[in-house]
Amino acid sequence: xxxxxxxxxxxxxxxxxxxxxxxxxxxxxxxxxxxxxxxxxxxxxxxxxxxxxxxxxxxxxxxxxxxxxxxxxxxxxxxxxxxxxxxxxxxxxxxxxxxxxxxxxxxxxxxxxxxxxxxxxxxxxxxxxxxxxxxxxxxxxxxxxxxxxxxxxxxxxxxxxxxxxxxxxxxxxxxxxxxxxxxxxxxxxxxxxxxxxxxxxxxxxxxxxx
Numbered sequence: 001x002x003x004x005x006x007x008x009x010x011x012x013x014x015x016x017x018x019x020x021x022x023x024x025x026x027x028x029x030x031x032x033x034x035x036x037x038x039x040x041x042x043x044x045x046x047x048x049x050x051x052x053x054x055x056x057x058x059x060x061x062x063x064x065x066x067x068x069x070x071x072x073x074x075x076x077x078x079x080x081x082x083x084x085x086x087x088x089x090x091x092x093x094x095x096x097x098x099x100x101x102x103x104x105x106x107x108x109x110x111x112x113x114x115x116x117x118x119x120x121x122x123x124x125x126x127x128x129x130x131x132x133x134x135x136x137x138x139x140x141x142x143x144x145x146x147x148x149x150x151x152x153x154x155x156x157x158x159x160x161x162x163x164x165x166x167x168x169x170x171x172x173x174x175x176x177x178x179x180x181x182x183x184x185x186x187x188x189x190x191x192x193x194x195x196x197x198x199x200x201x202x203x204x205x206x207x208x209x210x
Contacts, residue, residue, distance in 0.1 A: 020046040023161060024081070024122040026114060026132035027051050030068035031185045034177035036133045036165045037076055048127070049073050052083030052117050054090040055110050057192035065190070068183060075181065081125075083117060102139060102194060110191065111140075112148050119152035119160070129159040136165035136174060139189070 023045045027033045033049060040047050051069045056062040062085050073080040091098075093113045097106035115132060122130040132149065135142045146162040153160035164170075178185055188198040 020044055021128040022046045022048065022126075024118060024125070024127045024130040025049050026118040026130065026134070027069055027080075028053055028114075028133050028137075028190070029065050029186060030072040030183050031174055031178050032133040032136045032165075033069065033072060034181070034183070035170050035174040036131075036136060036163070037078060038173075038177075039163070039165065039170070040131070047078050049078055049080040050083065050118055050121060050130075051080060052114055052121075053190060054084070054086040055094075055114070055189075055191040056085070057087070057190070057195060059085065059087075061190070065186070072181065072183060081121065083121075089113075098193060102189065102197060103141065106193065107140075108144060108148070111145060112152070115145075115148050115152045116155070119149075119156040119158055123156040123158040127158060129161045131161040131163050133165060135163060136170050138166060138171060142166065 021044070023040060025033070025036060025040065025047050027036075027049045037047055037049075049069065051066055053062070053065070056065060066082065070080060070082075090110070090113055094106050094109045097104060097109055100106045111132075111134060115130075118130050118132065130149075130153070132145060134140050135145050142162075142164045146160075149160035149162065165174075175185070177183075188194045
């Protein structure tokens with residue numbers, strides 16, 4: 001059968017396939033990744049996760065959080081890059097500020113250590129950009145994270161996307177998704193200093209029946 005010819009004024013042009021931009025998402029834990037992944041995907045990103053958290057203590061806790069991140073990544077069908085548990089190097093990086101509390105310079109150096117590693121990997125693997133789930137936490141200063149991410153992006157020649165995942169009820173949405181998927185949320189940030197601080201608060205808290 002002969003094909004019908006198109007009218008002269010009709011141009012048969014096939015639109016080229018447009019590839020989604022690739023973003024490397026630093027994942028601090030599975031709960032924080034839930035809504036973050038959903039939002040990025042809704043905006044057209046192809047998401048790859050990166051679990052790099054050498055701050056987590058003890059090592060058994062690191063394994064629990066890593067396993068949860070693996071399981072959720074499989075559920076939502078994203079690739080997950082896994083960094084090493086470079087705890088000794090991390091301790092050196094924050095040593096000068098170890099005595100300071102949550103939200104201090106200690107936390108800034110911790111975030112810098114992790115985001116530098118993420119930026120380096122994003123550049124090596126030719127990602128279009130990188131971001132972090134850390135901004136979903138109400139205990140983390142998004143402005144500080146944006147400053148650090150921007151610095152690391154410039155250093156390694158890859159764009160940092162300043163997503164504030166706690167906006168538009170991001171935290172509440174992540175809690176809902178966790179309940180839906182049976183994901184357990186943590187009760188301390190991750191490092192041994194935050195664990196000690198949590199235990200101190202618990203001991204100082206008066207008994208419920210007092």
